[in-house]
Structure formats: structure tokens, C-alpha cells
Amino acid sequence: xxxxxxxxxxLADVYAGRTGLFEVCDASPYxxxxxxxxxxxxxxxxxxxxxxxxxxxxxxxxxxxxxxxxQAKTEAELARMDAAQEEFTVYAVEVCRSCGxxxxxxxxxxxxxxxxxxxxRRGRRRAAxx
Numbered sequence: 001x002x003x004x005x006x007x008x009x010x011l012a013d014v015y016a017g018r019t020g021l022f023e024v025c026d027a028s029p030y031x032x033x034x035x036x037x038x039x040x041x042x043x044x045x046x047x048x049x050x051x052x053x054x055x056x057x058x059x060x061x062x063x064x065x066x067x068x069x070x071q072a073k074t075e076a077e078l079a080r081m082d083a084a085q086e087e088f089t090v091y092a093v094e095v096c097r098s099c100g101x102x103x104x105x106x107x108x109x110x111x112x113x114x115x116x117x118x119x120x121r122r123g124r125r126r127a128a129x130x
Contacts, residue, residue: 062088
């Protein structure tokens, strides 16, 4: 799912003065650290401060991921996970490391869809049977 229309609406409100910068430039310390260590710099300039290029951070979530669920991953890590994991969701967040602008850019599903009746892949738990 692409969130570009929502992004445009938020930025239109900022530019018109209906929304303050403190409301949109509120990246958490966790997100800022994830952008620094796990993010990938894009070619897009920050739409708010225009000082720095945006950094994209990808978070993964899925029942079959175990403790990996909720972690930030690079594009290379996503490619490896796509080939080795069952379905999981990726949430891509854009963040400016200068002013703190952040917005959900996209969400999508990667990984192999589980086949009904087939043994789950390693790491996935099954319900106990009596």
C-alpha cells in the first residue's frame, strides 16, 4: 500500500500553516537510531527542512519471524528474508535525520505464502495436538 496521498495531505497542511512542525517532525529516538544504523539514504530531499536527504527504514512484522519481528532491516536483509521466510509484512518509513520528519511511505508483503497441509518452515510453531 502506498501512502503518498496521505503524505501530500500532511505536507499541504504544514505548508498552509494548519499543522505545526512539532506535529510532523517528531521522530522518536528509536526511529532516529534505526535510520542512522539500518536506514538507507534516498535521493529525495526532506520536504520540510530541505537540508538533508530522507533515509528509508524498513521494519518487518510477521508471526513466523519470532524475535526478528519488529526489527529494522536493510534492503539486502529483506531480499534474504524474502527467499527464506514465510509471509511477513514490511513497513517502510521515511525519516529526516536533521529535522525529525517521518512518515509511513509504504507497506507490502514479502516471503512465501504457506502451503496448506505442508510442514511449516523451520522456526514456525505448530499448535499442540492431543
